[in-house]
Amino acid sequence: MERYRVVPGPEGYLPPAAALHGVELPLPGQGLVEGSRVEGRTAALAIAERLVSASVPTFFPGPLLLWKSTEEALERGRLVREIAREVGAKVIPMPDYRPKYPMIDPAVEINPNHPNLTIWFNKIDVGVFIGVHCHQANLALKIIRGGTSCFTVALCAHEGHEDANASLRDTDVASLTALLDAVRIVKQGGE
Amino acid sequence: MSLEITRMNPHFADVMPQEYTDLVENGPFGRDFGARDLGSFKELFEEHPMCAGCNLSLAFRIIVASLPNPADTIMVGSTGCNSIAFPQLALHNVHSLFGNQNAIASGLKRGLALRFPDKVKDVVVVAGDGATADIGLDMTLHSWFRGEKFATVMFDNEIYANTGGQESGMTECGEIRNMAPTGKKFNKISVANLAIEAGCAYVAVVTTASPLKISKCFEKAVLVAREIGPTYVQIYTPCPTNLKLKSSESVSLAKERSKGTYQFREHVSPEAEEFLAARAEKTEEQVRVTSKDEEMHSA
Secondary structure, eight states: OOOOOOOOSOOOSSOOOGGGGTOOOOOTTEEEETTEEEEHHHHHHHHHHHHHHOSSEEEEEOHHHHBSOOHHHHHHHHHHHHHHHHHTOEEOOOOOOOOOSSOOOTTTOOOTTSHHHHHHHHTOSEEEEESOOHHHHHHHHHHHHHHOOOEEEEEOSSSOOTTSSEEESSOOHHHHHHHHHHHHHHHTTOO | OOGGGGSBOGGGGGGSOHHHHHHHHHSSTTSOOOGGGTTSSOOSSOOOOOOTTOHHHHHHHHHHHTOSOGGGEEEEEOSSTHHHHGGGOSSOEEEOSTTOHHHHHHHHHHHHHHHOTTSOOEEEEEEEHIIIIIITHHHHHHHHHTTOOSEEEEEEOSSBGGGTOBOOTTSOTTOOBTTBTTOOOSOOOOHHHHHHHHTOSEEEEEETTOHHHHHHHHHHHHHHHHHTSOEEEEEEOOOHHHHTOOGGGHHHHHHHHHHTTTOOEEEEOHHHHHHHHHHHHHHHHHHHHHHHHHHHHHO
16 A cells, blocks of 8 residues: 655644554654654754745644743743744744634634634644644644645644644653754755 | 633734723623623623514523623523524533523533533523423423523513424414414413422512613522522523514513513522522621721721
């Protein structure tokens, strides 16, 4: 069976969960790029390349990063803003998961129940999720892969997301610092 | 949720939508707002997809504004019109399967007590008459028999409004509904009496004609449930869509019923009465101390 590659969509209504196609989560120290396990450093460089070359790169910080400002969240927040500045990315928050009525304002927020609205409205070609609870991130990633051509990145604090086009696991202050370094290296023309 | 979760990460304050900034700066978290202050603070339940003149949404708005401690409250809903309201609520909430709400709330309340032994966590069930008195009656009654410490609120529109208008156990005898054309053949279930028999420490029956009464009863129900045992508040919320009323007429109907077949009733157990009296005394004392302080400052 040909290996399933988790590439940007649109894959159509109800895209399959990548896990159903045999895509496995990265092991400690690894990341995922298009469904393949790679070294964490390789994944960080691939994400950095995407961010640097994107027309409208955008960070989507979720509730775990936006609320309850622990020291860790503050530092992670500072680094996310720093990376966003470095690549000229927008920051559009996902403050909660309510499917708001009549609809969210896609110019200023993103929602896991219809993330495609924000992607389409802002013409986002690379979207980075961070601080979003696992099941809501999976939902958003699948919808985006189903209906848009946006390249998705999941900077996960746990085991990574197989439905993202690229994902890091155990994302903490150190790995965000490493991603910032990777972005600077890519901007200077690579290693 | 707790109060600290309502604090914003300053690195993202500039990109947060206005709605959230308003909730943090002028919302009810950690502040003493109630139904009396509606219109003067950012509410947790604002835009909603309910029909014009919906009394359920009115009751929902009032009880959400009357939560004694919203930052530490989780609401449990069920299938029905209220499940369309819940997704708009800026508060942690759980949607249960039809009728399961009191079973879910039992587990939730016990889980929260284990997870946060030093914190007060309120659980409030809000469901329609179908979920409470028909499909979930066993779950409702057994949570009361077990003495589970949470408040149950029934929005009683006397109909399955969301599915076109079938009669429910709470429909009055003889009433005709869109999908019950021969009329109801048996009496309205007296869930309030069942609640008293089942051991609820506080029970109230109110209508949307008296918003402040709803607020007071609901607050008592949450506080008594926190300290003593299960409580029940039944609110008459007529449905203008199914009863074919103009949107402005539904509250008038509630007013009319509140003088006839839906009169205000309240049952307070002796233990709950003692608790509420002690609490009122404490509040009065606090007010006295505050005004004394203010007098001293102004002098």
